[in-house]
Amino acid sequence: MGPPVSTNGTSNGVSGGSSSPIATDSGPFNLSPSVLEQVQFYEPSGNLAYPDDKDCDASRARAIQRKQTFGRRMPIDREELVRLMLQGLHDMGYQESGYTLASRAARDFESAILGGRWAEATALLSAVGISPVEDVATSTPEAGSSRNSIASGKTKATTHEHPTDRAKFFIARQKYLEFLEAGHQKKALGVLRNELAASAADSESLHDLSGYMMCSVNDDLYERAKWDGAAGISRRQLLERLQEDISPKIMVPQRRLATLLDQARQHQQLTCLFHDDNEPISLYNDHVCVSGTFPSVTTHVLMDHKDEVWRIEWSPDGNLLASASKDKTVVIWQLKPPSAGNGQQYSISFLHHLTGHRGAVDAMAWSPDSETLVTASDKQIYVWDIKEGQRSDVTIENSPHKDEISAVQWLPDGSQFVVCSLDPRVVFYDLSGSITRNWSLGHMQLRDIVITPDCSRIVAATTWLRRVPVQNQLTQSSSQRPEVDVTHSRRNDDTFEYGNMDRGVVVIRIEDHEVVDFTSDTKQVDVTSVKLSHDGKSVLISCMPDELQLYSLEGRLQLTRKFIGHVHARYQIKSCFGAPKDRFVLSGSEDGHVYVWQNNNTTPIEVLSGHTGSVNAVAWNPVLSRKLFASCSDDRTIRIWQPPLPEGEAQAPTDGDEGMEL
Numbered sequence: 001m002g003p004p005v006s007t008n009g010t011s012n013g014v015s016g017g018s019s020s021p022i023a024t025d026s027g028p029f030n031l032s033p034s035v036l037e038q039v040q041f042y043e044p045s046g047n048l049a050y051p052d053d054k055d056c057d058a059s060r061a062r063a064i065q066r067k068q069t070f071g072r073r074m075p076i077d078r079e080e081l082v083r084l085m086l087q088g089l090h091d092m093g094y095q096e097s098g099y100t101l102a103s104r105a106a107r108d109f110e111s112a113i114l115g116g117r118w119a120e121a122t123a124l125l126s127a128v129g130i131s132p133v134e135d136v137a138t139s140t141p142e143a144g145s146s147r148n149s150i151a152s153g154k155t156k157a158t159t160h161e162h163p164t165d166r167a168k169f170f171i172a173r174q175k176y177l178e179f180l181e182a183g184h185q186k187k188a189l190g191v192l193r194n195e196l197a198a199s200a201a202d203s204e205s206l207h208d209l210s211g212y213m214m215c216s217v218n219d220d221l222y223e224r225a226k227w228d229g230a231a232g233i234s235r236r237q238l239l240e241r242l243q244e245d246i247s248p249k250i251m252v253p254q255r256r257l258a259t260l261l262d263q264a265r266q267h268q269q270l271t272c273l274f275h276d277d278n279e280p281i282s283l284y285n286d287h288v289c290v291s292g293t294f295p296s297v298t299t300h301v302l303m304d305h306k307d308e309v310w311r312i313e314w315s316p317d318g319n320l321l322a323s324a325s326k327d328k329t330v331v332i333w334q335l336k337p338p339s340a341g342n343g344q345q346y347s348i349s350f351l352h353h354l355t356g357h358r359g360a361v362d363a364m365a366w367s368p369d370s371e372t373l374v375t376a377s378d379k380q381i382y383v384w385d386i387k388e389g390q391r392s393d394v395t396i397e398n399s400p401h402k403d404e405i406s407a408v409q410w411l412p413d414g415s416q417f418v419v420c421s422l423d424p425r426v427v428f429y430d431l432s433g434s435i436t437r438n439w440s441l442g443h444m445q446l447r448d449i450v451i452t453p454d455c456s457r458i459v460a461a462t463t464w465l466r467r468v469p470v471q472n473q474l475t476q477s478s479s480q481r482p483e484v485d486v487t488h489s490r491r492n493d494d495t496f497e498y499g500n501m502d503r504g505v506v507v508i509r510i511e512d513h514e515v516v517d518f519t520s521d522t523k524q525v526d527v528t529s530v531k532l533s534h535d536g537k538s539v540l541i542s543c544m545p546d547e548l549q550l551y552s553l554e555g556r557l558q559l560t561r562k563f564i565g566h567v568h569a570r571y572q573i574k575s576c577f578g579a580p581k582d583r584f585v586l587s588g589s590e591d592g593h594v595y596v597w598q599n600n601n602t603t604p605i606e607v608l609s610g611h612t613g614s615v616n617a618v619a620w621n622p623v624l625s626r627k628l629f630a631s632c633s634d635d636r637t638i639r640i641w642q643p644p645l646p647e648g649e650a651q652a653p654t655d656g657d658e659g660m661e662l
Helices: 056-065 078-091 104-115 118-123 145-152 163-182 185-199 203-214 218-225 234-243 256-271
Strands: 297-302 309-314 320-325 330-336 347-354 361-366 372-377 380-385 405-410 416-421 425-430 435-440 444-451 457-468 473-475 489-491 497-509 514-519 526-532 538-544 547-552 558-563 576-578 584-587 594-598 606-608 615-620 629-633 638-642
Touching: 078 256, 104 118, 104 234, 118 163, 163 185, 163 203, 163 218, 163 234, 185 203, 203 218, 297 347, 309 361, 309 615, 309 629, 320 361, 330 372, 372 405, 372 416, 380 405, 416 444, 444 526, 457 526, 457 538, 497 526, 547 584, 576 615, 584 615
Parallel strands: 361 405, 405 444
Antiparallel strands: 297 638, 309 320, 320 330, 330 347, 361 372, 372 380, 405 416, 416 425, 425 435, 444 457, 457 497, 473 489, 497 514, 526 538, 538 547, 547 558, 576 584, 584 594, 594 606, 615 629, 629 638
């Protein structure tokens, strides 16, 4: 064991050769066994000062006294680093240092907050740098107005723009909730009238707080206030919120060293081209994943279709794969887990043929329970019982769709599915096949859609139509292969002609059928498909020519990144995200390759070969622990991609099912 770590020439609680009052069997620093497993003793090797640091000479002298050699100087403020280290060391049992982690006032303030001594905490605000408002007249409500305003509903609450107002409000809120939790209604009402009314940001927040008085049980209070009680972590959360207005020179933010280390970890993950797992990253070495863990090898080629394969979709449970083709069929494939005979790789086999479609199939969607598949061909809708491999009892009679069906999606709660056609029309069907909503969009075709996890919005790749009152000529269906051309049209009836078009991405609120957002970043491209991220916060848009666009759905639609390098000039191509945490973006390409990007990088990190025709769609298995995806092509095949086997292991053989080969 090396010598104990000392800081600024002071003891850490262990004197040479003498027993320490905090020494235990687990080591001299009173660390728990779990912490000791992670801690390695070391001897410092240099200073962290600039040559022109005013304290450099003194620092060098102290280092010489400790018989240390000088390492590479780094642009880090010595005191800041030491204070952060001291915080971490203090958490692990160290007792003393030459620097002060926090002032006496800061320590008293922390103790008061965590101990629920609210008057003491409020009195210490100025001592921790949260000074009172200078202009009292602009920061307090009119005299005598707060008490009466709550009862009347005409509160004139002030905005707590000043840190003092914010701090007093958050402290009073915690105090108020704890009184309610303890059943002290009168005391809570006094806090509401005398403290919260004076510092609330607006009348709405004040009335929300007053509504908590109606909670008859604590569970109701916890849920409505999003609060876990005095015995939970609410006081610690309050302290962290208050620290946002306290200078770090007075009080170091909570877990700051851990935050910095986590930022370094995340940065290494982001810069690791092939990072595809969530294994812990060691601090001892820079992290680098090797490409051998990425699913870059074709393990199965599925050859059952007789014509171009246009669409593939994994079931939500990840166990089944549906492939749709120009040959008017859908094939269901079953994924089998790794076994002793095939190492770490999954196998896949034929399960069902779904036949009877009137034309090519290019739209389908799995139900959330993975038991039902809805497909579309021409203007018709088909509902399939996957367990039986045949049409279900649900029939769609008198379909309102008068043009090609372009997209099908289920609501995430499984209660309905949504069908879009190029009439343009959007129709909602319930589980019995009855229509619950029927939107006639008039001027807007939806080529592809996704639905947000809360079932509140549709995000759609669209074509906006400008109508000219001559003859009604609908555009060629975007689901009609071999190519997409929005300038051509075909006859329908004799009312209007659809002329020049704008392309874009829209967000439609389902409740009232309102377009709540629209992006014009796609004006110069043709949008063909849209894919939702697993967390519902982003959408990936496939565009012609040769571009993928990533949009954020948080707040307004915002373009965050473009991906280039693949070929997308004539046909529809459906892209996807890749796990974990949608770290990868994948797309097919008309040059017969699969392109892979990191979601924070615009150029491909991998180009996978194998198909001999345009790759029309890619789909990553939704089970995050599985490293595999599928691709389909005009060459009539589906390929399953998995990581290569470790060296020395033979490639897993197929099981001999018809339509499969390596």
